[in-house]
Amino acid sequence: MRASFLKAFLALPLFLMVNSFAFAQNTSTPDGLVKFVVEDVMTTIKNDKAIQSGDLRKINALVDQKILPHSDFQKTTRLSMGRNWSKATPQQQAQITQEFKTLLVRIYGGALAQVKDQKVQYKPFRAAADDTDVIVKTAVVGKGEPIQLDYRLEKGPNGWKVYDINILGAWLIESYRNQFNDQVSKGGIDGLVKFLQDRNTALSTNK
């Protein structure tokens, strides 16, 4: 009698904990995952003075730890490259993916440092239960007009991964299609790799 009471007493907080985890981090649904990652990243930034002052190393660490595990950056790069992707060797593909990632982290990392009193509004999520490619719509509300920010996710063997984002109505991949294609038609795959490397070097020495 006493032992079972004790067991129940001990089990209760554990049960509650597991339960609340399931509610707070329901990352098995795409909208739950986006909400979890966004809130996690925003809280981290708001509590970190170094990130707010634009410390690139800390921003990179934040992106690596909290954002990249939930994104499929190779797919982003592959789709941005379009038909040119198959012209690159696996080694070049890895190189391009890495350089493109560095470039985007640098560009949008600066925007992360601007996060102060903004809030994120999550739009009603609509998708069928068996969808494997969905869009989660949000808006960043700060001073001035809300900024539309949508995420496109695909369900893979390791769960949902973000592979495209939409800022103010323009998808990242669609925006980069011609950018990649122009570089490839100018200087081939090698030219594109060199262009990306040069751009990243220029950006890291400028600031």
Added chain:
Amino acid sequence: MSRFFNQLLKSLLVFGILFLTACASIQQTERVAKVDPFERMNRAVFSFNETADAYVIKPVAEAYKFVLPEIVRTGVTNFFSNINDVLIAANNLLQGKPVEAASDIGRFLVNSTVGILGFFDVATDIGLDKNREDFGQTLAVWGVGDGPYIVLPLFGPSNVRDTVGLVVDIETDFMINTNKLNSDEKIAVNGLRIINRRADLLDAGQLLEDAAFDKYSFLRDGYMQRRRSQIYDGEPPPMKEDE
């Protein structure tokens, strides 16, 4: 003999220009050629705009941003945005969206009174969200296609349909057509409007500069996507895969 040389030189020149033009159009992919057949001309206007911006508009906007505190600039943005809500309501009506039009009018009434002549956007706080409509979008809803991409002097990215839309927007614009202001006052007020708008975009400028491999085509493709999204009020159907 010298006449012959002259003739030869001339035909070489003409040939050279034709050859260059041909080269330039060969450079475009089929997909780009469809949307941007006037790329050469557009690029020329684009660099004119870039120069005008770098030497005149941007420095003034930077000074403006430096001098005025954020709360004042936000007030100016809200003021012009509020007046524009009337036109947005009209466009929503023309697009067959009376509910949205009513919301726009509601915004205008609330912001003009409680929001002190529109300087404060209280309507958004009480849940009347701002809509973005213009006559170019209305034409699109009526079935008018984009037409070729056009970079307008000073106004920037547009297309044939949106250029017509812009003309109508200007013709119906309160701040440009009101008879409560004389022409000097109109220039001052609309100058403020332009500089304030440019100041709002200053932060995005560097990001664009870093993100684009080629700023011209990056802006073009971004403009076309954004317009498409606006026309469908943020819910565009998926694009046809043509590549």
